[in-house]
Amino acid sequence: MTPINYYLGLGALLFAIGTVGVLIRRNLIVVFMSIELMLNAVNLTFIALGRAMGSADGQVIVFFVMIVAGVEAAVGLGIILAAFRNRLTVNADEFNLLRW
Amino acid sequence: MPLGIFAFFATLAVISALGVILQRSPVHSLLALIVTLLCVAALMIGLDALAVGLLQAIVYVGAIVVLFLFVIWLLNLERDPEESGRLGIKLLAAVGAAALVGELTAFLTRTHMSQQTVNSDYGSMAQLAGLIFGNYLIAFEVTSLLLLVAVVGVVAVARRWPSPRLANRPPTLSAKPQT
Amino acid sequence: MLIDLIISAIKAIFVVLLVLNLSAVLLWFERKGSALIQDRIGANRAGLFGIGRRLGLPNLGIINTFIADPLKIFTKEDFVPDRADKFLYTLAPFLALFPVLISFAPIPFGDRLIVGSHQIELVVCPLTAGILYILAALGLGVYGAALGGWASNNRWALLGSVRASAQLISYELTMGLSIIAVVMVYGTLDLQEICRAQSGTWFGWLPKWGIVYQPLGFLLLLVAGIAESRRIPFDLPEGESELVAGYFTEYSGGKQAAFMLADFAEIVLVSALISTLFFGGWQVPYLQSDGFHLPGGTWLPLSNPVVALLGFVAFGIKVVFFCWLQILIRWTLPRFRYDQLMTLGWKGLLPLGLVNLMVTAVAIVAVGGSV
Numbered sequence: 082m083t084p085i086n087y088y089l090g091l092g093a094l095l096f097a098i099g100t101v102g103v104l105i106r107r108n109l110i111v112v113f114m115s116i117e118l119m120l121n122a123v124n125l126t127f128i129a130l131g132r133a134m135g136s137a138d139g140q141v142i143v144f145f146v147m148i149v150a151g152v153e154a155a156v157g158l159g160i161i162l163a164a165f166r167n168r169l170t171v172n173a174d175e176f177n178l179l180r181w
Numbered sequence: 182m183p184l185g186i187f188a189f190f191a192t193l194a195v196i197s198a199l200g201v202i203l204q205r206s207p208v209h210s211l212l213a214l215i216v217t218l219l220c221v222a223a224l225m226i227g228l229d230a231l232a233v234g235l236l237q238a239i240v241y242v243g244a245i246v247v248l249f250l251f252v253i254w255l256l257n258l259e260r261d262p263e264e265s266g267r268l269g270i271k272l273l274a275a276v277g278a279a280a281l282v283g284e285l286t287a288f289l290t291r292t293h294m295s296q297q298t299v300n301s302d303y304g305s306m307a308q309l310a311g312l313i314f315g316n317y318l319i320a321f322e323v324t325s326l327l328l329l330v331a332v333v334g335v336v337a338v339a340r341r342w343p344s345p346r347l348a349n350r351p352p353t354l355s356a357k358p359q360t
Numbered sequence: 361m362l363i364d365l366i367i368s369a370i371k372a373i374f375v376v377l378l379v380l381n382l383s384a385v386l387l388w389f390e391r392k393g394s395a396l397i398q399d400r401i402g403a404n405r406a407g408l409f410g411i412g413r414r415l416g417l418p419n420l421g422i423i424n425t426f427i428a429d430p431l432k433i434f435t436k437e438d439f440v441p442d443r444a445d446k447f448l449y450t451l452a453p454f455l456a457l458f459p460v461l462i463s464f465a466p467i468p469f470g471d472r473l474i475v476g477s478h479q480i481e482l483v484v485c486p487l488t489a490g491i492l493y494i495l496a497a498l499g500l501g502v503y504g505a506a507l508g509g510w511a512s513n514n515r516w517a518l519l520g521s522v523r524a525s526a527q528l529i530s531y532e533l534t535m536g537l538s539i540i541a542v543v544m545v546y547g548t549l550d551l552q553e554i555c556r557a558q559s560g561t562w563f564g565w566l567p568k569w570g571i572v573y574q575p576l577g578f579l580l581l582l583v584a585g586i587a588e589s590r591r592i593p594f595d596l597p598e599g600e601s602e603l604v605a606g607y608f609t610e611y612s613g614g615k616q617a618a619f620m621l622a623d624f625a626e627i628v629l630v631s632a633l634i635s636t637l638f639f640g641g642w643q644v645p646y647l648q649s650d651g652f653h654l655p656g657g658t659w660l661p662l663s664n665p666v667v668a669l670l671g672f673v674a675f676g677i678k679v680v681f682f683c684w685l686q687i688l689i690r691w692t693l694p695r696f697r698y699d700q701l702m703t704l705g706w707k708g709l710l711p712l713g714l715v716n717l718m719v720t721a722v723a724i725v726a727v728g729g730s731v
Binding site for chain 2: 083084085086087088089090091093094095096097098099100101102104105106108110111113114115117118121122124125128129131132133134135137138140141143144145147148149150151152154155156158159160161162163165166171
Binding site for chain 2: 445447448451487488489492493495496498499500502503506507510518521522525526529532549
């Protein structure tokens with residue numbers, strides 16, 4: 082049997098990779114993918130902790146996270162589409178109108 | 182899940198996750214993301230969460246990632262936007278990520294978790310459904326409202342409203358430019 | 361332990377070979393069947409040294425389809441277009457074929473077979489969430505068509521890909537809804553359990569098959585299934601008269617063969633799903649685990665291997681029948697327009713599926729619990 086800690090460590094690693102992706106990439110779509118990666122790392126952690134505690138509530142939370150991720154992807158990609166129409170780019174650095 | 186199988190999926194997940202953030206072409210990133218999601222699904226199944234693991238494959242891989250693919254097609258993103266000189270933020274990101282991993286690892290290695298034994302219907306659809314339609318019923322119903330709001334919101338945001346500014350834009354859906 | 365492993369391996373290889381061979385037979389069936397429907401002769405050229413002709417046998421095109429055409433297709437140049445994404449271009453045919461092949465794993469092809477002290481379930485992988493697994497595998501199948509067309513660097517191919525992925529995710533909803541209704545009726549996601557629940561009769565003569573509970577669900581799954589396998593009348597992703605060949609326009613040789621095989625394997629998959637969910641799978645009318653119980657009280661005892669074999673044959677006959685039905689539909693109907701396709705999917709089938717689901721739910725509550 083694999084100890085639960087290994088799963089948690091993997092979740093932490095995947096989350097960190099997602100964070101780095103958000104920070105270093107300028108392509109909005111790839112930034113979005115990195116966010117999905119982070120959500121997935123959290124999902125894995127939920128499942129692992131739920132398994133460790135022997136309760137299925139973690140799985141229910143993951144179920145809700147999936148729904149919210151779907152909603153978030155749809156709305157976010159819609160916003161990216163609308164932004165692309167105005168600027169003809171998906172480079173996050175170009176969207177600087179609200180910058181001080 | 183035996184340690185060997187875990188190591189296989191974990192390694193594959195980490196490599197493909199790195200692929201997501203390091204590939205130049207968004208479609209390749211997308212493919213790497215699919216591999217990561219499937220690995221995570223497999224790991225979930227290894228943690229006795231059969232229904233949720235399969236749902237992960239259905240919802241993420243079958244629906245959400247297809248949405249990404251559509252948007253990449255619609256925007257015709259062949260190559261990444263040019264990276265500007267941003268070494269500082271990359272360095273910062275690397276340090277921050279290392280710190281995050283270090284902190285979480287230190288935290289995790291010090292906790293001792295004993296794994297409970299679970300009975301055979303753990304992670305089955307029946308158990309999941311019992312919880313969703315029991316304890317979490319209100320949250321579940323609110324979720325449907327969330328989805329409805331999202332549908333309306335996406336249509337409102339992404340719809341091409343008739344506007345003179347957008348009249349002579351080049352069409353966005355086309356194959357690779359013939360150079 | 362080892363013997364279980366060997367049994368599993370044999371079952372897996374058996375099913376994969378069965379599906380691949382049935383796909384090839386379907387190809388022949390389609391050529392000769394379409395010729396029959398259109399009053400042509402169909403494939404009748406190739407022969408082996410004129411043996412058949414000398415013996416005066418009619419040429420049924422068997423050599424054409426099973427020997428000459430595969431030889432031809434596999435010896436073609438393996439073409440990669442200029443500026444194509446080579447990696448994805450090579451990967452895509454396999455992304456199309458493998459998800460279809462693995463989705464046969466939880467579909468039972470027979471009842472329990474008892475060999476010595478071993479009870480062998482005639483299903484490759486008895487999963488408690490088998491239906492979810494099939495839906496997940498089908499969801500993966502989108503990427504073969506989607507990435508293949510994108511990677512070919514061809515406008516027709518890209519258009520075919522966009523059409524294919526939009527069509528697949530639209531009709532997957534209807535497919536899922538019709539399957540959920542069946543799951544609600546039987547209260548399980550395990551396909552073997554669903555098959556078992558369809559044994560017995562009503563009034564002593566009507567087999568207790570799912571079609572009686574879910575006639576509308578059957579029609580929805582049939583239509584959605586044909587749309588999933590991207591065949592006429594839903595063949596817009598590859599419509600020859602509009603897009604050359606759609607997403608596999610640029611493919612040649614073995615890769616194109618993989619795409620075609622995936623299409624035919626999908627027909628088999630849809631047929632297998634329909635027969636499992638609505639027509640009892642391996643159930644033979646009046647046959648129970650100890651022999652035939654005919655209406656009128658006659659009992660015809662049979663041993664376990666015979667019953668298992670009969671079940672397997674019955675499943676095969678049902679699958680072949682629905683494959684035939686799909687080919688018949690393909691050569692009978694004209695192609696939809698794309699907006700008609702979307703209208704049918706979202707405004708026709710989806711609401712019908714929801715209504716079916718609600719009526720089923722109300723009925724289940726009214727009679728107090730699933731079957």
